[in-house]
Amino acid sequence: MAVNKPVQDSWRAQTLAVRGGTKRSEFGETSEAIYATSGYVYEYAEQAEDAFKDRVDRFIYSRFSNPTVDMFQDRMALMEGAAVGKATATGMAAVFASMASMVQAGDHVVGSRALFGSCLYILTEILPKWGVETTIVDGTDLNQWEDALKRPTKCVFVETPSNPGLDIVDIKAVSALAHKAGAKVIVDNVFATPLLQKPLELGADIVVYSATKHIDGQGRCLGGMVLGDADYCENTLKPFLRHTGPSLSPFNAWVMLKGLETLDLRIRRHCENARQIADYLETRSDLVKVRYPGLSSHPQHELAAAQMTDFGSLVTFSVEGGKERCFRFMNALKLIDISNNLGDSKSLMTHPATTTHQRLSVEDRESLGLDDGMVRLSIGLEDPADVQDDLDQAFAAAAKA
Numbered sequence: 001m002a003v004n005k006p007v008q009d010s011w012r013a014q015t016l017a018v019r020g021g022t023k024r025s026e027f028g029e030t031s032e033a034i035y036a037t038s039g040y041v042y043e044y045a046e047q048a049e050d051a052f053k054d055r056v057d058r059f060i061y062s063r064f065s066n067p068t069v070d071m072f073q074d075r076m077a078l079m080e081g082a083a084v085g086k087a088t089a090t091g092m093a094a095v096f097a098s099m100a101s102m103v104q105a106g107d108h109v110v111g112s113r114a115l116f117g118s119c120l121y122i123l124t125e126i127l128p129k130w131g132v133e134t135t136i137v138d139g140t141d142l143n144q145w146e147d148a149l150k151r152p153t154k155c156v157f158v159e160t161p162s163n164p165g166l167d168i169v170d171i172k173a174v175s176a177l178a179h180k181a182g183a184k185v186i187v188d189n190v191f192a193t194p195l196l197q198k199p200l201e202l203g204a205d206i207v208v209y210s211a212t213k214h215i216d217g218q219g220r221c222l223g224g225m226v227l228g229d230a231d232y233c234e235n236t237l238k239p240f241l242r243h244t245g246p247s248l249s250p251f252n253a254w255v256m257l258k259g260l261e262t263l264d265l266r267i268r269r270h271c272e273n274a275r276q277i278a279d280y281l282e283t284r285s286d287l288v289k290v291r292y293p294g295l296s297s298h299p300q301h302e303l304a305a306a307q308m309t310d311f312g313s314l315v316t317f318s319v320e321g322g323k324e325r326c327f328r329f330m331n332a333l334k335l336i337d338i339s340n341n342l343g344d345s346k347s348l349m350t351h352p353a354t355t356t357h358q359r360l361s362v363e364d365r366e367s368l369g370l371d372d373g374m375v376r377l378s379i380g381l382e383d384p385a386d387v388q389d390d391l392d393q394a395f396a397a398a399a400k401a
């Protein structure tokens, strides 16, 4: 007999991260099992018919559902405070499915400009090709949201803090405006993680993640998640996922389950280390600007403090002297890796203007404050003193040449 201890209402986030969603098999395994199977068998043909006609709830095919993936979905839903979570193969599959499952030609969608490049591409290139009209606003300007939401709107897409500029969008205020326009609010909560910001409690309707980032947190595999209410997830999102097939593999779901178990520990340390590095960077006179939502110099520090419990692992700064000196600085790093990934235990640095955001026009990059000297630094779990030493020596090397 399986030994399954039911989730208690009193369990706190960290307990849910370790135990939520666990479903033990008859073998009573301690750790969640990996159900590496594409299909499931039936004793009788009638059982298959009942399953396909939705007369019984059971596993049919792993493109639709899988027990390991289910555990990951249930754990995430419990942590997020959402009715349902649906996993996807990547964060982009989650972002795309969250919108594509609900829109049709003639609909209007509003998004903030400060988005990860591929998210902006969906809004400005893919959806318009299908007859969906999109309006892009400065996410930090409530007047622009108000103007854009004067007309009926299907959904609103925001990322906060944003990649890479760390802009903060006021989730509560935007949700209130969006709901008046009949729109569902989707928040890409990648930089905050389920531990630092609860968009649903602030009024949003749907939360999306790239689980590739802090949820795995150790740079091993890709994954995504969409979370929301039962009606949206079961009646809108589920058929879209089932028939288009961006399913998460059971192995990757298992890695994510294990990642969630240590998320709280890692995020506390990431935030502590990032704070230390941001404070250090602010003391350097050779930087044009340092951005970290936890610094009082961040233009939206108060809003960040009101809607987040801590400020995350990402810091951005601009190296004076533009691209050339910036590349010299990056090439001199001896510990921090040059990589466009983030949320990893290893500290990683990217130059957004030539990588993640290279598709944007110069004007768009300028409007996001994304200059040629800007780097995004994802602070890892190394000793922050070593990260600081590495930055120090790389600044010195870049200044010499």
Ligand SMILES: Cc1ncc(COP(=O)(O)O)c(C=O)c1O
Binding pocket: 090, 091, 092, 093, 095, 116, 119, 159, 163, 188, 190, 191, 209, 210, 211, 212, 213, 222, 223, 224
């Ligand atoms: C904010 C944000 N959303 C979505 C994604 C896409 O996630 P994935 O790479 O897992 O598809 C990323 C990836 O960097 C991201 O930073």
